[in-house]
Amino acid sequence: ALQHYHKPSIFNSDQGAQFTANAFTGTLKQAEVKISMDGRGRCYDNIFIERLWRSIKYELIYLKAFDDGNHLSQEVSTWFRWYNRQRPHQSLNNRTPDEIYYESCL
Template sequence: MDNIFIERLWRSLKYECIYLHAFNGGAEVRAGIRRWVDFYNRLRPHGTHAGNTPREVYHGCLPLSGPGYRPVLQAADRAA
């Protein structure tokens, strides 16, 4: 079960980056993968994260309420 996440990442990388571009050499491949990973983490919404990017989830840049989001804090919680 723990491999499913990394296998999904590799599948996305292959179908969204590698198979779509004709890279000429290792430097181009590295640059292309670097751009794709940046896109994947910063811009591409993920269904698992309720349509948010991994960056938004990791850094906690989410609204305070809604399905799949952090809970709304009560006034007493905010004061603490």
Template sequence: MAKGFVYLVAIVDWFSRKVLSRRVSISMEADFCVEALEEALVCYGKPEIFNTDQGSQFTSMAFTGVLLRERIAISMDGRGAWRDNVVVERLWRSVKYEEVYLKAYAAVSEARASIGRYLRFYNEKRPHSSLAARTPDQTYFDNLPDKMAA
């Protein structure tokens, strides 16, 4: 964008790399992160463990309260920080180099729409070397019975 910043949060399934939900915001408040978390829980169920970085949005009572209410273990100890966030960092790299840096969004609404289209492409059509050239959707849905049994 020519002026200002937008912030992106993504709730990602570690195994499949599937982006379960996402939000773009013009502020660093926790609300948009909580909305993305709530959507992922409604649409995909709750995980046993939820890993985040230690940003203020993710350590806020609003965000951690949802995890505690749902009895989801919270992992953000910071000891293996680079390993803890490697999946999300790879996603951010892809989003930046394959989408954001190639566009000059004129407005926040344009950024939201364009990033949304990219993340649908990322989930549905973009093969991933770490997934044996499969897409996150293929990997997620092919392994759904295994996830349900766990």
């Protein structure tokens, strides 16, 4: 992902095993990405990402039956494209995340 997309200056996550693994943190350190982790068991430290997971659960996961992991992966990818490119966000004055991001690149 670091080679395909722009390198972030900071990566914020909770303290899940996937984010604390040496292979993962080592990759970030090698790329000189600052690592920021929320306090253990403090979901409100990362309230925006928690809201994102709530949205995908209630707008997709709980509403559909998936044939297998590949089907789930395809549907999640489609949902994220829609979420970022087409779905207006109240917190962004009813604009999409893509609109905000691409304006910041100008």
